[in-house]
Structure formats: structure tokens, C-alpha cells
Amino acid sequence: MKILEVNKYYYLRGGSERYLFDITALLEQAGHEVVPFSMKNDRNRPTPFENDFLDEIDYRADRPLVQKLGEAARVIWNREAYRKTKAIVKRERPDIAHLHNIAHQLSGSVVAALHDMGVPMVQTMHDYKRICPAYTLFQGGKVCERCKKRRYWNPIVHKCLLGSRAASTVAALEATWYGMTGLHEKIDRLHAPSHFMRHKLMEWGIDGKTIEYVPYGLDLTRYRAARDDEDQGYFLYAGRLSREKGLRMALKAARHAPHARIVVAGEGPLRERLTREFADLGDRLRxxxxxxxxxxxDAIRGSRAVLLPSQWYENAxxxxxxxxxxxxPVIxxxxxxxxxMVKPxxxxxxxxxxxxEAWARAMENVSEAAKQAAKRGRAGRQAMETIYTTEAHTKAMLNMFEKV
Structure with a gap:
């Protein structure tokens, strides 16, 4: 089988790209041919298909207003994306297209081109962009479902995307355009990595028969399980330092958990604020x-447990x-x-x-429970070895590809 893997970035930028490269390797190991389609960037992984990619678009760059207006229009319809998608399909003749994150830079033009060329499509739902113009179902520090039933004026009112009314207006127009043209419905199957994602999509009116739950899998040869003597007793937060991730709440809890030490691995817009606000934690926060x-x-292996204090609807x-x-283990x-995945x-x-208060109690208790944490960590590893395997994931994805 020849699979066209489509994502707007072709370098390791986040979880979506991590999965893109993982599934590419798994499919190739299973004897299938993978053709990438993405956007040009100096950080891209080497590929003989680079010349087929779209020219880079950076909507955050500072450019003249006229140029920005033209780029905004491309969010809704990108002629280059449509043309280049048809060109690579005509030359490579893929059996199926596996879509990841395409919004804004690649746009729905890719979907239109694939449909016009008769290529069946499966899309992995990495986020909530299909139902939320701002991707996250999170606004103003709380989960948000105002756009249900296509109430797409809400992002404009609340400036949901980047805190910008202009960007939010473009995102709202994009969502409205997709609804009017039925572009979303041209995608044959949706891959939901969590039951929650599947149920949320169905709750918003998407036919459950078109959505399949398939959890991710990791190649465990790349992961050495921690030894008990590597536990240094701290909690690790690894991720973006942004509001929806909930680190601020966890640090508030740490103030009431005197034995809790936290190591933060990651960057983001809240870095300076959190450093100042929680300076009173002293050497208990790094x-x-x-x-x-x-x-x-190494940092994960040295931890007592990993913290995931998310305020938004994490997917998988x-x-x-x-x-x-x-x-x-994970709190x-x-x-x-x-x-x-995380079973108490x-x-x-x-x-x-x-x-x-609940988080403070949990961190204080786990700070004093090394043996219990080690036992739960071993259970997590066992789950990866028996449930979340690369073999099961590859088989399920190929079954999905063959159905469409």
C-alpha cells in the first residue's frame, strides 16, 4: 500500500509531528510505501519529496497588511495547496491519504484536491479543530463549548485564537466555510486516539460510524524502564507552560505539600510569570x-511521578x-x-x-510513598507492553485504511 502522509509541519514541533514520524516508521517497517506532503522549512527532516512541499507560511511573522490579508484568505482556500496536492497525487498515485494537522497553512484545499482525485482519506484527530475554531475547547481559563451547533461568532466575540480578534475572525470564517461546503464530510474516516475524543465528536453531531478509536503505541526498544534506585523523589512536569496545561494550579498545590519538589521541563508564555509567582517555593521548584x-x-526516570494537571480536555x-x-506513574x-489511561x-x-487541596494531598502522600509509586510505575510499563503496543496500533490503522 502507498500512503500519503499529510501534515503542515515536517519537523518535530509537538505531539502531532511525533506521531507523524512514528507512524511513518511503523508503516515502512510493515512493508508499505510512505510519501510525505507538508510545508517547506529549514528545520524539516530530510526527504526526497521536499520540492513537492508548499512554500512556508508563517502567520505570526510581521509583514505588510496587504500581504497579511492575502495570507488570511489562503487559510480558507489555498490555490498552491490544491495544485501541489493534485500534482503529487497524479505522480505518486497513493492508495490512501492519512491526514494530520492541515488547518491554516495547508487548509481544506488539500481535502478538496484529494477528493477530486478520488483518494480516500483518514484523519487522525490530534486536537479539536474539527469542532473548535481555536483548536482546544478552552477559553478564558475554562473548558468552552460555545461553538456547538456552529455558533462560530463566539471566537470573534471572545478573541479565542491568539487573543486576536483578526485571527479569530479568520478562524471563524474558515469553520463557516467548511460547514457550507461540506469539506469535512469528504474525509472518509476519523481516527480518535481516545474514547473521549470519539465521544466528543459524536456529541457535536459527527456520525460515530465514521470515527474509530485506536490508541497510540510506542516502540519500547527506545525506552528503558526506570530502576527503583533512580527515584530522586521529585515530581516532573514536562510540557508547554501555558494556561490550559494547569501547571500554575499544581504549583499552588505544592505550597500546601511541604515535601513536594517539582522539576519543570519545557518552555512557554507563562515561564517568567510562574518563576516570579512561585519564587517562595525556593529549592522545591526548578x-x-x-x-x-x-x-x-533521564528526568522522567529520576522522578517519583509525572504530573499532568491539565485544565483542558487532553486527548491522548x-x-x-x-x-x-x-x-x-502519573498524577x-x-x-x-x-x-x-491513568487508573487510580x-x-x-x-x-x-x-x-x-486534592492535588496537595496527592503530592504530599506520593512524596512519602516511594514503594507504591514504583509499583504503579511498573503497572504503567506493563500496560505499554500489553495494550499500547506498536504492533496493535499498526494493525488497527492498516485495517482502517483498508476499509475506506
């Missing part, structure tokens, strides 16, 4: 910034997969897809996402 993969794995966070693969929020009494602890 910001390590961005860590490369080997350093991050790789932070849980990696923690389990490295033999560490996670009871929101989104998190409780599907088995692979971790689940707490209400906005309950500072």
Missing part, C-alpha cells in the same frame, strides 16, 4: 527549560505514554482522555483538575 529526548527520559497525551514506557486531572490504584492517581 525550571530546567527545554530538554532533548535523552535528557527528558504522549506525556502519559512516555511516563508509562519509562516505568513511572493526572480527571478530564478529557487522561482517566482512560493501578497506574497512577486521578484528581479533580481545579481542586488545589
Amino acid at each position: 525550571f530546567d527549560g527545554y530538554l532533548d529526548t535523552p535528557s527528558l527520559h 497525551p504522549f506525556a502519559i505514554y512516555e511516563a508509562f514506557a519509562l516505568g513511572k 493526572g486531572s480527571d478530564r478529557g482522555g487522561v482517566p482512560e 490504584g493501578d497506574t497512577g492517581w486521578i484528581e479533580p483538575p481545579d481542586d488545589v
Whole structure:
């Protein structure tokens, strides 16, 4: 089978790209041919298909107003994307297209071109863009579902995207255009990595028969499980320092958990604010910034548990997969897809996402429970070895591809 893998970025930018490269490797190992289609960027991974990619579009760059207006129009319809998609399909003749994140830079023009060329499509739902113009179902510090039933004026009113009314207006127009033209319905199957994602899409009116739940899998040969003697007793938060991720709430809880020490791996817009606001935690809080993969794995192995205090509807966070693969339990929020994987009494602890006292109790208790944490970490590793395997994931995805 020849598969066209489509994503707007072709370098390791986040979880979507991580999965893109993982599934590419798994499909190739299974004997299939993969053709990437993306956007040009100096950071891209080497590929002989680079010349087929779209020219880079950076909507955050500072450019003249006339140029920005032209780029805004391309969010809704991108002639270059349509033309180049048809060209690569005509030359490579893929059996199926596997879509990831295409909004804005690649746009729905890719979907239109694939449909016009008769290429069946499966899209992995990495986020909520299909139902939320701002991707996250999170606004003003709270989960938000105002756009249900296509009430797409709400992003404009609340400036949901980047805090910008202009950007939010473009996103709202894009969502309206997709609804009017039926572009979304041209995608044959949706891959939901969590039950929560599948149920949320169905709740918003998408036919459940077109949505299949398939959890991710990790290649465990790349992950050495932690030894008990590597536990240094701290909690690790690894991720973006942004409001929806909930780190501020966890740090508030740490003030009431005197034995809790927290190491933060990651960067984001809240870095300076959090550093100032929680200076009173002293040596119980350390910001390590961005860590490369080997350093991050070492940091996870050295932790007592990984924190996932998310305030938004997490889908199927790789932070849980990696923690389990490295033999560490997770303290996670009871929101989104998190409780599907993190099982209290088995692979971790689940707490209400906005309950500072509950998080404080959990962190204080786990700070004093090394043996219990190690046991739950081993259970997480076992789950990766028996449930979240690359073999099961590859088989399920290929079955989905063959159905369309």
C-alpha cells in the first residue's frame, strides 16, 4: 500500500509531528510505501519529496497588511495547496491519504484536491479543530463549548485564537466555510486516539460510524524502564507552560505539600510569570527549560511521578505514554482522555483538575510513598507492553485504511 502522509509541519514541533514520524516508521517497517506532503522549512527532516512541499507560511511573522490579508484568505482556500496536492497525487498515485494537522497553512484545499482525485482519506484527530475554531475547547481559563451547533461568532466575540480578534475572525470564517461546503464530510474516516475524543465528536453531531478509536503505541526498544534506585523523589512536569496545561494550579498545590519538589521541563508564555509567582517555593521548584529526548527520559526516570494537571480536555497525551514506557506513574486531572489511561490504584492517581487541596494531598502522600509509586510505575510499563503496543496500533490503522 502507498500512503500519503499529510501534515503542515515536517519537523518535530509537538505531539502531532511525533506521531507523524512514528507512524511513518511503523508503516515502512510493515512493508508499505510512505510519501510525505507538508510545508517547506529549514528545520524539516530530510526527504526526497521536499520540492513537492508548499512554500512556508508563517502567520505570526510581521509583514505588510496587504500581504497579511492575502495570507488570511489562503487559510480558507489555498490555490498552491490544491495544485501541489493534485500534482503529487497524479505522480505518486497513493492508495490512501492519512491526514494530520492541515488547518491554516495547508487548509481544506488539500481535502478538496484529494477528493477530486478520488483518494480516500483518514484523519487522525490530534486536537479539536474539527469542532473548535481555536483548536482546544478552552477559553478564558475554562473548558468552552460555545461553538456547538456552529455558533462560530463566539471566537470573534471572545478573541479565542491568539487573543486576536483578526485571527479569530479568520478562524471563524474558515469553520463557516467548511460547514457550507461540506469539506469535512469528504474525509472518509476519523481516527480518535481516545474514547473521549470519539465521544466528543459524536456529541457535536459527527456520525460515530465514521470515527474509530485506536490508541497510540510506542516502540519500547527506545525506552528503558526506570530502576527503583533512580527515584530522586521529585515530581516532573514536562510540557508547554501555558494556561490550559494547569501547571500554575499544581504549583499552588505544592505550597500546601511541604515535601513536594517539582522539576519543570519545557518552555512557554507563562515561564517568567510562574518563576516570579512561585519564587517562595525556593529549592522545591526548578525550571530546567527545554530538554532533548535523552535528557527528558533521564528526568522522567529520576522522578517519583509525572504530573499532568491539565485544565483542558487532553486527548491522548504522549506525556502519559512516555511516563508509562519509562516505568513511572502519573498524577493526572480527571478530564478529557487522561482517566482512560491513568487508573487510580493501578497506574497512577486521578484528581479533580481545579481542586488545589486534592492535588496537595496527592503530592504530599506520593512524596512519602516511594514503594507504591514504583509499583504503579511498573503497572504503567506493563500496560505499554500489553495494550499500547506498536504492533496493535499498526494493525488497527492498516485495517482502517483498508476499509475506506
